[in-house]
Amino acid sequence: MSDTMLAERFYGDTKKITLEEIPIPEPGPGQVLIKVAYCGICHSDLSLISGAFPPQLPVVTQGHEASGTIVKLGAGVTGWEEGDRVIPSAGRPCMKCRRCRRGDFTNCLNLQLMAFAYDGAWAQYTVANAAGLTRVPDEVDMKEAAILADAVSTPFGAVVRTGKVHPGNAVAVWGLGGVGTHIVQLARLAGAVPIIALDVNDFTLERALRHGADFAFRSDDPDLFDKLAKATGGRMIDVAFDAVGISATLRQAVASLDNYGKVVVVGMSAQDMNLGNFTEFNLKSKQVLGHIGYKSQDIAMLAEMLKYKRLDLSESVSDVISLKDITKGIERLEKHEGNPIRILVDPWA
Ligand SMILES: [Zn+2]
Ligand SMILES: [Zn+2]
Structure with a gap:
Protein backbone atom coordinates (compact mmCIF):
# COMPACT_ATOMS: atom_id res chain seq x y z
CA MET A 1 0.00 0.00 0.00
CA SER A 2 1.43 3.40 -0.93
CA ASP A 3 1.39 6.31 1.53
CA THR A 4 -0.83 8.55 -0.55
CA MET A 5 -4.24 8.34 -2.16
CA LEU A 6 -6.38 10.18 -4.69
CA ALA A 7 -9.05 12.35 -3.04
CA GLU A 8 -11.48 15.09 -3.98
CA ARG A 9 -10.92 18.28 -1.96
CA PHE A 10 -13.42 21.12 -1.54
CA TYR A 11 -12.08 24.54 -0.51
CA GLY A 12 -14.61 26.52 1.55
CA ASP A 13 -13.28 30.01 0.77
CA THR A 14 -13.15 29.70 -3.04
CA LYS A 15 -15.81 26.92 -3.38
CA LYS A 16 -13.36 25.20 -5.75
CA ILE A 17 -12.97 21.45 -6.15
CA THR A 18 -9.62 19.79 -6.84
CA LEU A 19 -8.32 16.24 -7.13
CA GLU A 20 -5.20 15.74 -5.04
CA GLU A 21 -2.78 13.06 -3.89
CA ILE A 22 -2.95 13.32 -0.09
CA PRO A 23 -1.61 11.12 2.72
CA ILE A 24 -3.75 8.05 3.51
CA PRO A 25 -5.32 8.89 6.90
CA GLU A 26 -4.51 6.89 10.04
CA PRO A 27 -7.45 5.42 11.97
CA GLY A 28 -7.45 6.75 15.55
CA PRO A 29 -8.57 4.82 18.64
CA GLY A 30 -11.98 3.21 17.97
CA GLN A 31 -11.71 3.90 14.25
CA VAL A 32 -11.08 1.85 11.10
CA LEU A 33 -9.52 2.64 7.73
CA ILE A 34 -11.84 1.71 4.86
CA LYS A 35 -10.81 1.10 1.26
CA VAL A 36 -13.70 2.80 -0.55
CA ALA A 37 -15.57 0.69 -3.13
CA TYR A 38 -18.22 3.24 -4.17
CA CYS A 39 -19.55 6.56 -2.93
CA GLY A 40 -22.72 8.33 -4.11
CA ILE A 41 -23.15 11.93 -5.22
CA CYS A 42 -25.98 13.46 -3.19
CA HIS A 43 -27.88 16.78 -3.33
CA SER A 44 -26.49 17.70 0.08
CA ASP A 45 -22.97 17.49 -1.40
CA LEU A 46 -24.13 20.02 -3.99
CA SER A 47 -25.51 22.33 -1.28
CA LEU A 48 -21.99 22.71 0.15
CA ILE A 49 -20.63 23.60 -3.30
CA SER A 50 -23.46 26.07 -4.03
CA GLY A 51 -23.01 27.75 -0.64
CA ALA A 52 -26.54 26.84 0.56
CA PHE A 53 -24.84 24.89 3.37
CA PRO A 54 -22.01 26.81 5.10
CA PRO A 55 -18.56 25.14 5.09
CA GLN A 56 -17.46 23.80 8.47
CA LEU A 57 -13.82 23.24 7.52
CA PRO A 58 -11.41 25.24 5.31
CA VAL A 59 -10.90 22.12 3.17
CA VAL A 60 -12.75 18.80 3.22
CA THR A 61 -13.14 15.63 1.17
CA GLN A 62 -16.81 15.30 0.18
CA GLY A 63 -19.03 12.22 -0.27
CA HIS A 64 -21.04 10.56 2.50
CA GLU A 65 -22.86 7.59 0.90
CA ALA A 66 -20.15 4.94 0.80
CA SER A 67 -19.40 1.23 0.88
CA GLY A 68 -15.97 -0.34 1.28
CA THR A 69 -13.69 -2.87 2.95
CA ILE A 70 -11.87 -2.49 6.27
CA VAL A 71 -8.09 -2.50 5.66
CA LYS A 72 -6.79 -1.35 9.06
CA LEU A 73 -8.06 -1.31 12.64
CA GLY A 74 -7.33 1.53 15.04
CA ALA A 75 -6.47 0.90 18.69
CA GLY A 76 -9.16 -0.75 20.77
CA VAL A 77 -11.46 -1.79 17.93
CA THR A 78 -13.26 -5.05 18.65
CA GLY A 79 -15.83 -7.02 16.64
CA TRP A 80 -14.41 -6.04 13.24
CA GLU A 81 -11.61 -7.47 11.12
CA GLU A 82 -9.60 -6.48 8.08
CA GLY A 83 -11.51 -7.61 4.98
CA ASP A 84 -14.99 -6.97 6.44
CA ARG A 85 -17.33 -5.29 3.93
CA VAL A 86 -19.00 -2.30 5.57
CA ILE A 87 -21.07 0.86 5.20
CA PRO A 88 -19.79 3.75 7.33
CA SER A 89 -22.35 5.85 9.19
CA ALA A 90 -22.62 9.32 7.61
CA GLY A 91 -22.42 10.98 11.01
CA ARG A 92 -20.47 10.86 14.27
CA PRO A 93 -21.81 11.68 17.72
CA CYS A 94 -20.17 14.80 19.19
CA MET A 95 -19.38 13.01 22.52
CA LYS A 96 -19.95 16.35 24.30
CA CYS A 97 -23.70 17.09 24.34
CA ARG A 98 -26.00 16.07 27.20
CA ARG A 99 -27.28 13.01 25.31
CA CYS A 100 -23.79 11.79 24.33
CA ARG A 101 -22.70 12.21 27.97
CA ARG A 102 -25.39 9.78 29.06
CA GLY A 103 -24.53 7.32 26.27
CA ASP A 104 -27.50 8.09 23.99
CA PHE A 105 -25.23 8.49 20.95
CA THR A 106 -27.90 7.86 18.28
CA ASN A 107 -29.80 10.91 19.55
CA CYS A 108 -26.75 13.22 19.70
CA LEU A 109 -27.89 16.86 19.60
CA ASN A 110 -24.85 18.03 17.64
CA LEU A 111 -24.14 15.20 15.19
CA GLN A 112 -20.96 15.72 13.14
CA LEU A 113 -21.76 15.07 9.49
CA MET A 114 -19.38 13.09 7.28
CA ALA A 115 -18.07 15.20 4.37
CA PHE A 116 -18.95 18.41 6.25
CA ALA A 117 -17.38 18.17 9.73
CA TYR A 118 -14.78 15.54 8.74
CA ASP A 119 -13.40 14.00 5.54
CA GLY A 120 -15.78 11.90 3.42
CA ALA A 121 -15.37 9.17 0.83
CA TRP A 122 -14.83 10.72 -2.60
CA ALA A 123 -11.38 9.25 -2.05
CA GLN A 124 -9.62 5.91 -2.23
CA TYR A 125 -9.69 5.53 1.56
CA THR A 126 -11.75 6.98 4.38
CA VAL A 127 -11.65 6.73 8.18
CA ALA A 128 -14.82 5.83 10.09
CA ASN A 129 -15.81 5.19 13.69
CA ALA A 130 -16.15 1.45 14.32
CA ALA A 131 -19.30 2.23 16.34
CA GLY A 132 -21.96 2.84 13.70
CA LEU A 133 -20.51 0.61 10.95
CA THR A 134 -22.97 -1.67 9.15
CA ARG A 135 -21.85 -5.08 7.84
CA VAL A 136 -22.74 -5.67 4.18
CA PRO A 137 -24.24 -9.17 3.75
CA ASP A 138 -22.34 -11.34 1.19
CA GLU A 139 -25.38 -11.43 -1.10
CA VAL A 140 -25.60 -7.62 -1.34
CA ASP A 141 -23.93 -5.71 -4.15
CA MET A 142 -21.48 -3.00 -2.98
CA LYS A 143 -23.05 -0.45 -5.35
CA GLU A 144 -26.49 -0.85 -3.77
CA ALA A 145 -24.87 -0.97 -0.31
CA ALA A 146 -23.28 2.45 -0.91
CA ILE A 147 -26.59 4.23 -1.38
CA LEU A 148 -28.18 2.77 1.76
CA ALA A 149 -26.50 5.46 3.87
CA ASP A 150 -28.77 8.49 3.36
CA ALA A 151 -30.28 7.96 -0.13
CA VAL A 152 -32.43 5.05 1.07
CA SER A 153 -32.16 5.33 4.86
CA THR A 154 -33.48 8.92 5.02
CA PRO A 155 -36.65 7.80 3.17
CA PHE A 156 -36.78 4.77 5.53
CA GLY A 157 -36.68 7.12 8.54
CA ALA A 158 -39.37 9.32 6.98
CA VAL A 159 -41.74 6.42 6.22
CA VAL A 160 -41.15 4.25 9.29
CA ARG A 161 -40.10 6.60 12.11
CA THR A 162 -41.67 9.99 11.37
CA GLY A 163 -44.59 9.03 9.07
CA HIS A 291 -37.86 15.02 9.13
CA ILE A 292 -34.10 14.65 8.80
CA GLY A 293 -31.86 11.62 8.57
CA TYR A 294 -32.06 8.11 10.00
CA LYS A 295 -30.52 5.90 12.65
CA SER A 296 -27.49 3.65 12.00
CA GLN A 297 -29.61 0.57 12.70
CA ASP A 298 -31.91 1.58 9.81
CA ILE A 299 -29.03 0.88 7.39
CA ALA A 300 -28.68 -2.64 8.83
CA MET A 301 -32.41 -3.26 8.38
CA LEU A 302 -32.22 -2.08 4.76
CA ALA A 303 -29.19 -4.31 4.13
CA GLU A 304 -31.27 -7.27 5.39
CA MET A 305 -34.13 -6.25 3.11
CA LEU A 306 -31.72 -6.25 0.15
CA LYS A 307 -30.32 -9.63 1.20
CA TYR A 308 -33.81 -11.17 1.24
CA LYS A 309 -34.75 -9.36 -2.00
CA ARG A 310 -37.60 -7.45 -0.36
CA LEU A 311 -36.24 -4.24 -1.84
CA ASP A 312 -35.06 -3.74 -5.42
CA LEU A 313 -32.58 -0.89 -5.86
CA SER A 314 -31.31 -2.02 -9.27
CA GLU A 315 -32.65 1.12 -10.94
CA SER A 316 -31.37 3.40 -8.16
CA VAL A 317 -27.75 3.16 -9.30
CA SER A 318 -28.07 5.34 -12.39
CA ASP A 319 -24.39 5.29 -13.35
CA VAL A 320 -20.87 4.70 -12.04
CA ILE A 321 -18.13 7.22 -12.87
CA SER A 322 -14.43 7.48 -12.10
CA LEU A 323 -13.38 9.81 -9.27
CA LYS A 324 -11.35 11.65 -11.92
CA ASP A 325 -14.68 12.65 -13.52
CA ILE A 326 -16.23 13.92 -10.28
CA THR A 327 -16.97 17.43 -11.60
CA LYS A 328 -18.88 15.93 -14.56
CA GLY A 329 -20.90 13.74 -12.18
CA ILE A 330 -21.76 16.74 -10.00
CA GLU A 331 -22.86 18.68 -13.08
CA ARG A 332 -25.12 15.83 -14.25
CA LEU A 333 -26.89 15.75 -10.89
CA GLU A 334 -27.20 19.57 -10.83
CA LYS A 335 -28.78 19.61 -14.28
CA HIS A 336 -30.84 16.42 -13.67
CA GLU A 337 -29.34 15.00 -16.90
CA GLY A 338 -31.15 11.70 -17.45
CA ASN A 339 -33.04 12.12 -14.10
CA PRO A 340 -30.42 10.17 -12.14
CA ILE A 341 -31.38 8.62 -8.78
CA ARG A 342 -27.76 8.08 -7.74
CA ILE A 343 -24.53 8.44 -9.66
CA LEU A 344 -21.75 6.54 -7.87
CA VAL A 345 -18.08 7.39 -7.78
CA ASP A 346 -15.53 4.56 -8.19
CA PRO A 347 -12.23 5.92 -6.79
CA TRP A 348 -10.23 3.07 -8.32
CA ALA A 349 -11.49 3.35 -11.93
ZN1 LIG B 1 -26.82 12.19 1.00
ZN1 LIG C 1 -23.62 14.65 21.09
Whole structure:
Protein backbone atom coordinates (compact mmCIF):
# COMPACT_ATOMS: atom_id res chain seq x y z
CA MET A 1 0.00 0.00 0.00
CA SER A 2 1.43 3.40 -0.93
CA ASP A 3 1.39 6.31 1.53
CA THR A 4 -0.83 8.55 -0.55
CA MET A 5 -4.24 8.34 -2.16
CA LEU A 6 -6.38 10.18 -4.69
CA ALA A 7 -9.05 12.35 -3.04
CA GLU A 8 -11.48 15.09 -3.98
CA ARG A 9 -10.92 18.28 -1.96
CA PHE A 10 -13.42 21.12 -1.54
CA TYR A 11 -12.08 24.54 -0.51
CA GLY A 12 -14.61 26.52 1.55
CA ASP A 13 -13.28 30.01 0.77
CA THR A 14 -13.15 29.70 -3.04
CA LYS A 15 -15.81 26.92 -3.38
CA LYS A 16 -13.36 25.20 -5.75
CA ILE A 17 -12.97 21.45 -6.15
CA THR A 18 -9.62 19.79 -6.84
CA LEU A 19 -8.32 16.24 -7.13
CA GLU A 20 -5.20 15.74 -5.04
CA GLU A 21 -2.78 13.06 -3.89
CA ILE A 22 -2.95 13.32 -0.09
CA PRO A 23 -1.61 11.12 2.72
CA ILE A 24 -3.75 8.05 3.51
CA PRO A 25 -5.32 8.89 6.90
CA GLU A 26 -4.51 6.89 10.04
CA PRO A 27 -7.45 5.42 11.97
CA GLY A 28 -7.45 6.75 15.55
CA PRO A 29 -8.57 4.82 18.64
CA GLY A 30 -11.98 3.21 17.97
CA GLN A 31 -11.71 3.90 14.25
CA VAL A 32 -11.08 1.85 11.10
CA LEU A 33 -9.52 2.64 7.73
CA ILE A 34 -11.84 1.71 4.86
CA LYS A 35 -10.81 1.10 1.26
CA VAL A 36 -13.70 2.80 -0.55
CA ALA A 37 -15.57 0.69 -3.13
CA TYR A 38 -18.22 3.24 -4.17
CA CYS A 39 -19.55 6.56 -2.93
CA GLY A 40 -22.72 8.33 -4.11
CA ILE A 41 -23.15 11.93 -5.22
CA CYS A 42 -25.98 13.46 -3.19
CA HIS A 43 -27.88 16.78 -3.33
CA SER A 44 -26.49 17.70 0.08
CA ASP A 45 -22.97 17.49 -1.40
CA LEU A 46 -24.13 20.02 -3.99
CA SER A 47 -25.51 22.33 -1.28
CA LEU A 48 -21.99 22.71 0.15
CA ILE A 49 -20.63 23.60 -3.30
CA SER A 50 -23.46 26.07 -4.03
CA GLY A 51 -23.01 27.75 -0.64
CA ALA A 52 -26.54 26.84 0.56
CA PHE A 53 -24.84 24.89 3.37
CA PRO A 54 -22.01 26.81 5.10
CA PRO A 55 -18.56 25.14 5.09
CA GLN A 56 -17.46 23.80 8.47
CA LEU A 57 -13.82 23.24 7.52
CA PRO A 58 -11.41 25.24 5.31
CA VAL A 59 -10.90 22.12 3.17
CA VAL A 60 -12.75 18.80 3.22
CA THR A 61 -13.14 15.63 1.17
CA GLN A 62 -16.81 15.30 0.18
CA GLY A 63 -19.03 12.22 -0.27
CA HIS A 64 -21.04 10.56 2.50
CA GLU A 65 -22.86 7.59 0.90
CA ALA A 66 -20.15 4.94 0.80
CA SER A 67 -19.40 1.23 0.88
CA GLY A 68 -15.97 -0.34 1.28
CA THR A 69 -13.69 -2.87 2.95
CA ILE A 70 -11.87 -2.49 6.27
CA VAL A 71 -8.09 -2.50 5.66
CA LYS A 72 -6.79 -1.35 9.06
CA LEU A 73 -8.06 -1.31 12.64
CA GLY A 74 -7.33 1.53 15.04
CA ALA A 75 -6.47 0.90 18.69
CA GLY A 76 -9.16 -0.75 20.77
CA VAL A 77 -11.46 -1.79 17.93
CA THR A 78 -13.26 -5.05 18.65
CA GLY A 79 -15.83 -7.02 16.64
CA TRP A 80 -14.41 -6.04 13.24
CA GLU A 81 -11.61 -7.47 11.12
CA GLU A 82 -9.60 -6.48 8.08
CA GLY A 83 -11.51 -7.61 4.98
CA ASP A 84 -14.99 -6.97 6.44
CA ARG A 85 -17.33 -5.29 3.93
CA VAL A 86 -19.00 -2.30 5.57
CA ILE A 87 -21.07 0.86 5.20
CA PRO A 88 -19.79 3.75 7.33
CA SER A 89 -22.35 5.85 9.19
CA ALA A 90 -22.62 9.32 7.61
CA GLY A 91 -22.42 10.98 11.01
CA ARG A 92 -20.47 10.86 14.27
CA PRO A 93 -21.81 11.68 17.72
CA CYS A 94 -20.17 14.80 19.19
CA MET A 95 -19.38 13.01 22.52
CA LYS A 96 -19.95 16.35 24.30
CA CYS A 97 -23.70 17.09 24.34
CA ARG A 98 -26.00 16.07 27.20
CA ARG A 99 -27.28 13.01 25.31
CA CYS A 100 -23.79 11.79 24.33
CA ARG A 101 -22.70 12.21 27.97
CA ARG A 102 -25.39 9.78 29.06
CA GLY A 103 -24.53 7.32 26.27
CA ASP A 104 -27.50 8.09 23.99
CA PHE A 105 -25.23 8.49 20.95
CA THR A 106 -27.90 7.86 18.28
CA ASN A 107 -29.80 10.91 19.55
CA CYS A 108 -26.75 13.22 19.70
CA LEU A 109 -27.89 16.86 19.60
CA ASN A 110 -24.85 18.03 17.64
CA LEU A 111 -24.14 15.20 15.19
CA GLN A 112 -20.96 15.72 13.14
CA LEU A 113 -21.76 15.07 9.49
CA MET A 114 -19.38 13.09 7.28
CA ALA A 115 -18.07 15.20 4.37
CA PHE A 116 -18.95 18.41 6.25
CA ALA A 117 -17.38 18.17 9.73
CA TYR A 118 -14.78 15.54 8.74
CA ASP A 119 -13.40 14.00 5.54
CA GLY A 120 -15.78 11.90 3.42
CA ALA A 121 -15.37 9.17 0.83
CA TRP A 122 -14.83 10.72 -2.60
CA ALA A 123 -11.38 9.25 -2.05
CA GLN A 124 -9.62 5.91 -2.23
CA TYR A 125 -9.69 5.53 1.56
CA THR A 126 -11.75 6.98 4.38
CA VAL A 127 -11.65 6.73 8.18
CA ALA A 128 -14.82 5.83 10.09
CA ASN A 129 -15.81 5.19 13.69
CA ALA A 130 -16.15 1.45 14.32
CA ALA A 131 -19.30 2.23 16.34
CA GLY A 132 -21.96 2.84 13.70
CA LEU A 133 -20.51 0.61 10.95
CA THR A 134 -22.97 -1.67 9.15
CA ARG A 135 -21.85 -5.08 7.84
CA VAL A 136 -22.74 -5.67 4.18
CA PRO A 137 -24.24 -9.17 3.75
CA ASP A 138 -22.34 -11.34 1.19
CA GLU A 139 -25.38 -11.43 -1.10
CA VAL A 140 -25.60 -7.62 -1.34
CA ASP A 141 -23.93 -5.71 -4.15
CA MET A 142 -21.48 -3.00 -2.98
CA LYS A 143 -23.05 -0.45 -5.35
CA GLU A 144 -26.49 -0.85 -3.77
CA ALA A 145 -24.87 -0.97 -0.31
CA ALA A 146 -23.28 2.45 -0.91
CA ILE A 147 -26.59 4.23 -1.38
CA LEU A 148 -28.18 2.77 1.76
CA ALA A 149 -26.50 5.46 3.87
CA ASP A 150 -28.77 8.49 3.36
CA ALA A 151 -30.28 7.96 -0.13
CA VAL A 152 -32.43 5.05 1.07
CA SER A 153 -32.16 5.33 4.86
CA THR A 154 -33.48 8.92 5.02
CA PRO A 155 -36.65 7.80 3.17
CA PHE A 156 -36.78 4.77 5.53
CA GLY A 157 -36.68 7.12 8.54
CA ALA A 158 -39.37 9.32 6.98
CA VAL A 159 -41.74 6.42 6.22
CA VAL A 160 -41.15 4.25 9.29
CA ARG A 161 -40.10 6.60 12.11
CA THR A 162 -41.67 9.99 11.37
CA GLY A 163 -44.59 9.03 9.07
CA LYS A 164 -45.34 5.75 10.90
CA VAL A 165 -47.04 4.44 7.74
CA HIS A 166 -49.38 1.52 8.46
CA PRO A 167 -51.02 -1.05 6.18
CA GLY A 168 -54.02 0.60 4.53
CA ASN A 169 -52.77 4.20 4.84
CA ALA A 170 -53.38 6.35 1.77
CA VAL A 171 -49.97 7.85 0.93
CA ALA A 172 -49.07 10.65 -1.48
CA VAL A 173 -45.51 11.65 -2.40
CA TRP A 174 -44.59 15.03 -3.88
CA GLY A 175 -41.29 14.97 -5.80
CA LEU A 176 -40.09 11.72 -7.40
CA GLY A 177 -36.32 12.19 -7.40
CA GLY A 178 -34.19 9.69 -5.50
CA VAL A 179 -35.75 10.39 -2.09
CA GLY A 180 -39.34 10.37 -3.39
CA THR A 181 -38.84 7.17 -5.42
CA HIS A 182 -37.44 5.36 -2.39
CA ILE A 183 -40.34 6.68 -0.24
CA VAL A 184 -42.76 5.11 -2.76
CA GLN A 185 -40.92 1.76 -2.55
CA LEU A 186 -40.79 1.77 1.27
CA ALA A 187 -44.42 2.93 1.64
CA ARG A 188 -45.39 -0.02 -0.55
CA LEU A 189 -43.43 -2.36 1.75
CA ALA A 190 -45.16 -0.76 4.77
CA GLY A 191 -48.53 -1.66 3.26
CA ALA A 192 -49.75 1.75 2.10
CA VAL A 193 -52.72 1.72 -0.25
CA PRO A 194 -53.18 3.53 -2.50
CA ILE A 195 -49.81 5.21 -3.17
CA ILE A 196 -50.03 8.36 -5.26
CA ALA A 197 -47.00 9.95 -6.95
CA LEU A 198 -47.03 13.69 -7.73
CA ASP A 199 -44.53 15.62 -9.81
CA VAL A 200 -44.29 17.92 -12.84
CA ASN A 201 -41.86 15.54 -14.60
CA ASP A 202 -43.54 12.81 -16.68
CA PHE A 203 -40.37 10.68 -16.74
CA THR A 204 -40.15 10.48 -12.94
CA LEU A 205 -43.92 9.86 -12.66
CA GLU A 206 -43.57 6.85 -15.00
CA ARG A 207 -40.63 5.61 -12.93
CA ALA A 208 -42.72 5.92 -9.73
CA LEU A 209 -45.41 3.71 -11.29
CA ARG A 210 -42.73 1.09 -12.02
CA HIS A 211 -41.58 1.26 -8.37
CA GLY A 212 -44.95 0.69 -6.74
CA ALA A 213 -47.11 3.82 -7.05
CA ASP A 214 -50.77 3.04 -7.87
CA PHE A 215 -51.44 6.44 -9.40
CA ALA A 216 -49.21 9.18 -10.85
CA PHE A 217 -50.62 12.69 -11.24
CA ARG A 218 -49.06 15.92 -12.41
CA SER A 219 -49.06 18.32 -9.45
CA ASP A 220 -49.88 21.21 -11.81
CA ASP A 221 -53.12 19.50 -12.94
CA PRO A 222 -56.04 21.91 -12.19
CA ASP A 223 -58.22 18.86 -11.39
CA LEU A 224 -55.63 17.40 -8.98
CA PHE A 225 -57.83 17.42 -5.86
CA ASP A 226 -60.73 15.74 -7.68
CA LYS A 227 -58.31 13.06 -8.85
CA LEU A 228 -56.95 12.55 -5.31
CA ALA A 229 -60.51 12.22 -3.99
CA LYS A 230 -61.41 9.70 -6.67
CA ALA A 231 -58.20 7.67 -6.17
CA THR A 232 -58.81 7.42 -2.40
CA GLY A 233 -62.56 6.78 -2.58
CA GLY A 234 -63.16 10.24 -1.12
CA ARG A 235 -61.14 9.76 2.08
CA MET A 236 -58.07 11.73 0.93
CA ILE A 237 -54.51 11.26 2.26
CA ASP A 238 -53.38 9.82 5.60
CA VAL A 239 -49.64 10.41 5.19
CA ALA A 240 -48.27 12.87 2.63
CA PHE A 241 -44.54 13.26 1.97
CA ASP A 242 -43.13 16.51 0.64
CA ALA A 243 -39.81 15.49 -0.90
CA VAL A 244 -39.53 18.86 -2.69
CA GLY A 245 -39.69 21.25 0.26
CA ILE A 246 -41.09 24.44 -1.27
CA SER A 247 -44.19 26.44 -0.24
CA ALA A 248 -46.25 25.27 -3.23
CA THR A 249 -45.76 21.53 -2.66
CA LEU A 250 -46.19 21.75 1.13
CA ARG A 251 -49.41 23.73 0.72
CA GLN A 252 -50.82 21.11 -1.68
CA ALA A 253 -49.74 18.30 0.64
CA VAL A 254 -51.49 19.91 3.65
CA ALA A 255 -54.64 20.55 1.59
CA SER A 256 -54.70 16.88 0.49
CA LEU A 257 -54.99 15.48 4.05
CA ASP A 258 -57.87 13.56 5.57
CA ASN A 259 -58.82 14.29 9.20
CA TYR A 260 -55.83 13.48 11.46
CA GLY A 261 -53.64 13.22 8.37
CA LYS A 262 -50.00 14.29 8.49
CA VAL A 263 -47.42 15.72 6.14
CA VAL A 264 -43.82 14.59 6.58
CA VAL A 265 -41.52 17.29 5.20
CA VAL A 266 -38.32 15.75 3.83
CA GLY A 267 -37.25 18.24 1.14
CA MET A 268 -35.97 21.65 2.14
CA SER A 269 -35.40 25.12 0.76
CA ALA A 270 -34.97 28.67 2.05
CA GLN A 271 -38.65 29.45 1.37
CA ASP A 272 -41.14 30.13 4.18
CA MET A 273 -43.60 27.36 5.02
CA ASN A 274 -47.13 28.31 4.01
CA LEU A 275 -49.71 25.86 5.30
CA GLY A 276 -52.98 27.50 4.19
CA ASN A 277 -56.03 28.29 6.30
CA PHE A 278 -55.86 27.93 10.13
CA THR A 279 -59.50 26.88 10.55
CA GLU A 280 -59.30 24.03 8.04
CA PHE A 281 -55.99 22.92 9.59
CA ASN A 282 -57.37 22.84 13.14
CA LEU A 283 -60.84 21.49 12.36
CA LYS A 284 -59.29 18.52 10.60
CA SER A 285 -56.58 18.09 13.29
CA LYS A 286 -53.84 18.01 10.66
CA GLN A 287 -50.15 17.63 11.47
CA VAL A 288 -46.97 18.78 9.76
CA LEU A 289 -43.78 16.96 10.83
CA GLY A 290 -40.21 17.88 9.98
CA HIS A 291 -37.86 15.02 9.13
CA ILE A 292 -34.10 14.65 8.80
CA GLY A 293 -31.86 11.62 8.57
CA TYR A 294 -32.06 8.11 10.00
CA LYS A 295 -30.52 5.90 12.65
CA SER A 296 -27.49 3.65 12.00
CA GLN A 297 -29.61 0.57 12.70
CA ASP A 298 -31.91 1.58 9.81
CA ILE A 299 -29.03 0.88 7.39
CA ALA A 300 -28.68 -2.64 8.83
CA MET A 301 -32.41 -3.26 8.38
CA LEU A 302 -32.22 -2.08 4.76
CA ALA A 303 -29.19 -4.31 4.13
CA GLU A 304 -31.27 -7.27 5.39
CA MET A 305 -34.13 -6.25 3.11
CA LEU A 306 -31.72 -6.25 0.15
CA LYS A 307 -30.32 -9.63 1.20
CA TYR A 308 -33.81 -11.17 1.24
CA LYS A 309 -34.75 -9.36 -2.00
CA ARG A 310 -37.60 -7.45 -0.36
CA LEU A 311 -36.24 -4.24 -1.84
CA ASP A 312 -35.06 -3.74 -5.42
CA LEU A 313 -32.58 -0.89 -5.86
CA SER A 314 -31.31 -2.02 -9.27
CA GLU A 315 -32.65 1.12 -10.94
CA SER A 316 -31.37 3.40 -8.16
CA VAL A 317 -27.75 3.16 -9.30
CA SER A 318 -28.07 5.34 -12.39
CA ASP A 319 -24.39 5.29 -13.35
CA VAL A 320 -20.87 4.70 -12.04
CA ILE A 321 -18.13 7.22 -12.87
CA SER A 322 -14.43 7.48 -12.10
CA LEU A 323 -13.38 9.81 -9.27
CA LYS A 324 -11.35 11.65 -11.92
CA ASP A 325 -14.68 12.65 -13.52
CA ILE A 326 -16.23 13.92 -10.28
CA THR A 327 -16.97 17.43 -11.60
CA LYS A 328 -18.88 15.93 -14.56
CA GLY A 329 -20.90 13.74 -12.18
CA ILE A 330 -21.76 16.74 -10.00
CA GLU A 331 -22.86 18.68 -13.08
CA ARG A 332 -25.12 15.83 -14.25
CA LEU A 333 -26.89 15.75 -10.89
CA GLU A 334 -27.20 19.57 -10.83
CA LYS A 335 -28.78 19.61 -14.28
CA HIS A 336 -30.84 16.42 -13.67
CA GLU A 337 -29.34 15.00 -16.90
CA GLY A 338 -31.15 11.70 -17.45
CA ASN A 339 -33.04 12.12 -14.10
CA PRO A 340 -30.42 10.17 -12.14
CA ILE A 341 -31.38 8.62 -8.78
CA ARG A 342 -27.76 8.08 -7.74
CA ILE A 343 -24.53 8.44 -9.66
CA LEU A 344 -21.75 6.54 -7.87
CA VAL A 345 -18.08 7.39 -7.78
CA ASP A 346 -15.53 4.56 -8.19
CA PRO A 347 -12.23 5.92 -6.79
CA TRP A 348 -10.23 3.07 -8.32
CA ALA A 349 -11.49 3.35 -11.93
ZN1 LIG B 1 -26.82 12.19 1.00
ZN1 LIG C 1 -23.62 14.65 21.09
